[in-house]
Amino acid sequence: MNDLSRLETKVSKSDLVSMSSLVWGTWRCLKQFNDTQSFARFLHELQILGVTTLDTADIYGGHGAEAFLGQALREMGTAANVFQIVSKGGIRTASDRFTHIETGHYDSSPAYIRRSVERSLRELGRQTLDLFLIHRPDYLMDASETGDALDNLINDGLAKSVGVSNFSTSQFNLLQSGMTNRLVTNQIEYSPLETMALDDGRLDQMQFVKLRPMCWSPLGAGRLFEPKGKQAIRVRFALERLSDKYDLSGIDAAAIVWTLRHPSRPVPVIGTGRIDRIGNVLRAVSKTIEHEDWYRILVASRGKDMA
Numbered sequence: 078m079n080d081l082s083r084l085e086t087k088v089s090k091s092d093l094v095s096m097s098s099l100v101w102g103t104w105r106c107l108k109q110f111n112d113t114q115s116f117a118r119f120l121h122e123l124q125i126l127g128v129t130t131l132d133t134a135d136i137y138g139g140h141g142a143e144a145f146l147g148q149a150l151r152e153m154g155t156a157a158n159v160f161q162i163v164s165k166g167g168i169r170t171a172s173d174r175f176t177h178i179e180t181g182h183y184d185s186s187p188a189y190i191r192r193s194v195e196r197s198l199r200e201l202g203r204q205t206l207d208l209f210l211i212h213r214p215d216y217l218m219d220a221s222e223t224g225d226a227l228d229n230l231i232n233d234g235l236a237k238s239v240g241v242s243n244f245s246t247s248q249f250n251l252l253q254s255g256m257t258n259r260l261v262t263n264q265i266e267y268s269p270l271e272t273m274a275l276d277d278g279r280l281d282q283m284q285f286v287k288l289r290p291m292c293w294s295p296l297g298a299g300r301l302f303e304p305k306g307k308q309a310i311r312v313r314f315a316l317e318r319l320s321d322k323y324d325l326s327g328i329d330a331a332a333i334v335w336t337l338r339h340p341s342r343p344v345p346v347i348g349t350g351r352i353d354r355i356g357n358v359l360r361a362v363s364k365t366i367e368h369e370d371w372y373r374i375l376v377a378s379r380g381k382d383m384a
């Protein structure tokens with residue numbers, strides 16, 4: 078189970094290398110776009126910018142985001158084939174559509190994972206997902222059974238690759254031990270406002286097994302822009318200085334450049350519904366910052382020196 082070197086010999090059919098340098102997330106799409114036509118226009122512009130990987134999940138938008146995305150993609154016709162789709166499943170919550178759930182919970186049992194992926198594919202209008210992630214770790218997960226279920230998604234052509242989200246390092250290793258294919262990522266929260274993954278081993282693990290983490294809410298889910306509380310105010314100020322020093326045109330670009338500076342080469346999953354903001358961030362992704370400047374943001378985030 079802990080033989081990590083063994084994991085490196087397992088080769089998946091698809092890896093994060095085939096994804097765009099920024100991934101766009103659909104979590105907020107039902108609030109950002111009034112109809113599928115305007116959503117399709119946004120997706121078209123994303124494609125022009127080269128952001129061709131879309132992150133979604135069965136539960137987004139009260140279980141409505143995947144159908145909304147699927148319809149917008151259909152309206153784009155064959156142009157939509159350029160997009161890689163990452164979806165997640167395994168959280169069961171009540172919504173207008175699923176009223177029978179009394180207690181929200183995580184479920185990575187083989188039957189549920191399979192059902193969830195089949196439903197996502199139907200809603201998205203796709204034959205296969207480029208990447209399927211287990212959204213949250215299910216404490217009742219049987220690694221061998223869930224591992225088989227993930228392998229079968231690949232074997233049966235429902236997913237080209239599989240991974241996890243919000244898993245600890247031990248949960249990642251446990252699930253990997255029950256599989257033939259390689260998990261290709263752990264999608265985690267990581268930003269100048271959320272730096273826990275630096276200390277709890279999750280980013281170390283990604284480097285160790287030579288995988289790239291996907292990082293959700295890299296702009297602090299918008300908290301950088303309307304900072305409430307001392308941490309966000311300190312970080313915003315430090316990012317403004319960083320942006321000035323490196324001519325990054327804004328704290329959003331500065332936050333992304335800071336995130337990308339980690340040697341595990343995180344892939345940011347951003348959520349703005351404004352194409353100009355995505356263009357601004359993209360102009361900065363090839364830039365890098367000095368070692369000390371990276372620490373300046375970390376110190377601002379933690380509110381204490383690195384003594």
Ligand SMILES: NC(=O)c1ccc[n+]([C@@H]2O[C@H](COP(=O)([O-])OP(=O)(O)OC[C@H]3O[C@@H](n4cnc5c(N)ncnc54)[C@H](OP(=O)(O)O)[C@@H]3O)[C@@H](O)[C@H]2O)c1
Nearest residue numbers: 102103104132293294295296297298299302347348349350
């Ligand atoms: N795996 C998981 O458990 C998990 C959890 C959460 C999210 N995710 C994924 O991560 C994606 C991104 O999450 P997120 O939306 O929280 O990411 P984010 O990029 O950190 O935050 C997006 C928010 O910041 C605002 N924003 C961005 N740039 C701005 C600017 N320059 N000025 C003012 N406001 C700005 C956006 O508003 P505007 O739209 O107005 O620009 C939006 O409300 C989600 O869509 C989802 O795919 C995954």
